[in-house]
Amino acid sequence: MPSAPINEDSHLYLIDASAYIFRAFHALPPLSRASDGLPVGAVAGFCNMLWKLLEELKGDERPTHFACVFDKGSYTFRNDLYPDYKANRDEPPEDLRPQFPLVREASIAFACHALEMEGFEADDLIATYARQAEAKGARVTIVSSDKDLMQLVTDKITMLDTMKSKHLGIEAVYEKFGVGPEKVVDVQALAGDSTDNVPGAPGIGVKTAATLLGEYGTVEELLAHAEEIKQPKRRQTLIDFADQVRISKQLVKLDDNVPVETPLEDLAVCDPDPVTLIEFLEKMEFRTITRRVRETFEAEGVLEEPTQGEVGFDKENYVCVRDFKTLEDWIARAYDAGVIAVDTETDSLDCQLCNLVGISIAVAPNEACYIPLGHIDPDHTGGGDMFDADPPRQINKAEALKALKPLLEDKAILKVGQNIKYDYTVFARNGITLAPIDDTMLLSFALHAGMHGHGMDELSERYFHHTPIPFKEVAGTGQKQITFDRVPLDKATEYAAEDADVTLRLWQMFKPRLHKERVTTVYETLDRPLIPVLADMERHGIKVDRDFLSRLSSDFQQRMAGLEDAAYKAAGQEFNMGSPKQLGEILFGEMDLPGGKKTKSGQWSTDASQLEYLAAQGHELPQIILDWRTLSKLRSTYTEALQDAINPETKRVHTSYSMAGAQTGRLSSTDPNLQNIPIRTEEGRKIREAFIAEEGNVLISADYSQIELRLLAHIADIDALKNAFKDGLDIHAMTASEMFDTPIEGMDPMVRRKAKAINFGIIYGISAFGLANQLGIERGEASDYIKAYFEKFPGIRKYMDETKAFAKENLFVKTAFGRKLHLKEMGSKNGAQRAFAERQAINAPIQGSAADIIKRAMIAMPEALAKKKLDAKMLLQVHDELIFEVPESQAEDTIKLVQSVMQKAPLPALQLSVPLDVEAKAAKTWAEAH
């Protein structure tokens, strides 16, 4: 959630959304969605209003903070004061009711914060935020024409009636009420309000009220002097209805002190995401506004325009291939095309377990087919009873694969896929080595990292304005979801052939752009060649000792039970130890412990730093919770989950690496994540003992030592650091020695620790706050350290300034091997967003270059091992570490080779001015090898 400070330069816009909806519903002609008749008139009005407003506000008037405010529930504190408050209101009309949630959806699609709070009207929230902003000197515009809000108007706070395009200030208030904003509530208290059922004093209207207040100032004063009033009728009314007037004043007076949950700063404006917004508008079937919004985004260059001469999608053209003759036709067409898109359909997301269900192939836009191979009851005649089904009328899987294999392995035919590592693995498990290949997901990643996601649906939407059939539309969702082998063939064909079609079109669009964007080398030498390497690692998997994990799990379980008893005793009650909410209430509510800190959602923070603070003061419960949490984490995430991850067929654990997940070009690991296996604590390290080598083999772990700091030394060209690495010095001690002017010999470990934190901080785009947090010191002290560091290493500051300047100018940064990360927020007006982008700009080239280097090592590794006739298999990558499994007799030779390949990985593309050091060790378990 973006956040920005509020000051004199800020301008907050608050949209009175609930009032708008009612007004739009009655003022605008009814409108219903063409496809299903859902009434959407008020939603359309709301979207139009919001869009027009946002367009008008571009340029100097651009708000810095923006929110839509809604009523929630119908019961507020005013009903306690006066049960008849708003009692005259009818239920909202039938046609309006379904539109409320849609309007909330709309405001989210427009990236507007939607605010609401039980027990308060939208007006109270508006009052609270408006006053808060005003107190900080900001300007406020309330978008509403509701006269009840006029009491808020000041020289800083104005109102905007969008339907009449009128700005309302203090003058308008005088016009309407005959008094200034500060007396509006008094007028309303006397005159009453029939729409809200505020009684007021009978017979007194706005005019009279204004006259009376001109004389007496306030309602209280007036009532106190009611006896003096000359007109007998008016005098009597005021005496008789004094209490009613007092209550009325309370009813109309807005509460500007609501305990709001979202801090004002968090209402910072945020540009709507073009794709999300257009998706919503299309779903609503708002033709005109969708077109207008799209044209604006295209003109601004944030949404891709459709290429000229593009062919529309026509799924009628897709073919279901169910006989061998037709299959041969398609194979011939594929050879003619030279480039084809391929997609496999399976019965599971896990490519190590799944069965091949069908294959789709596209040879040109709209020219695509689906070849069902493993569908149950393809004619959908069995009514769910497989025994009654007709014999499946689909080509025999083995025969089809035999016919396809030459095509799929033909050097002259390029096979394009979206996330093709998945399909590569499926084919590999069916005896086919897919080659040569291209991956549209990775093409998009090389071209657009940081600009948008790289999933097929998103890319199709963004580049073709075409929404592919959602998977859940063919397979259903939740409990009722079916596997793809049960999808009827007509639907399966539409879905699968379309995926191949879209993929081919994406390839046609992206491939020529590589060169223009100067990312050809990144894609061709780092990403594409890594696909088969990773696929092989994933498929090989790593052996895990299930019994060992199971024993560890029971041990943890027993100790957790003990801690639970102790915790209940300390707390004086039973509670759910896994619930931060319950824990917070006990610690800071009932036990009233000190130092309670907020979280974003307003709950007590109970994270480790808070609990450690309390434990240090000698409180018992926090320490118990800390210990319990450690065990609970280890058990649920590791000892239990890892057992479940063992593949029943291979008896090994197969992770899946994502190549387009991390913005910097790092890999990430999922299902299970094997890149975050514990090591930092004694307890957690035990889990690594469960990762073992096959009988007669050992595991080898080889890791780059300090690779990111070495890259910093190289990229920023710092002689002192480079020499330290060349001389094999302890880099943190060396930094400390320079900064604090003390000898390395006999150095206080605390001093070295500080220097180490600073070294890491530099890589992260340092701030005094972050460093202070890390070291548990005052911000001033941290600030002094940073100053001392930059004085000793002025080259680092120069590098940081230059990198930020480059990023600001180009809106991207590059790694040493040319990988780009786009940072569109570098130009953001929002200070916090921009600062974040600046830190990314510092960090990404370093983290990304390290990722490039280990990728190069991984790509070179299989061939280097084969050349030395070593049987080592690369199993895992953990950012700066590679894990291998190798026959015990080859361990020594493998270590030497692996070290050499890793050290030389940057060559010949890049000659680093610092040496790369690789530490490697062989052992029976990962715990010992590391």
Added chain:
DNA sequence: GCGATCACG
């Protein structure tokens, strides 16, 4: 589906 928490580099 999301926030809080915590595991790793």
Added chain:
DNA sequence: GACGTACGTGATCGCA
């Protein structure tokens, strides 16, 4: 002078 912040990830849990 005030503001909000360390960089990059994924899994699990409680809770709405």
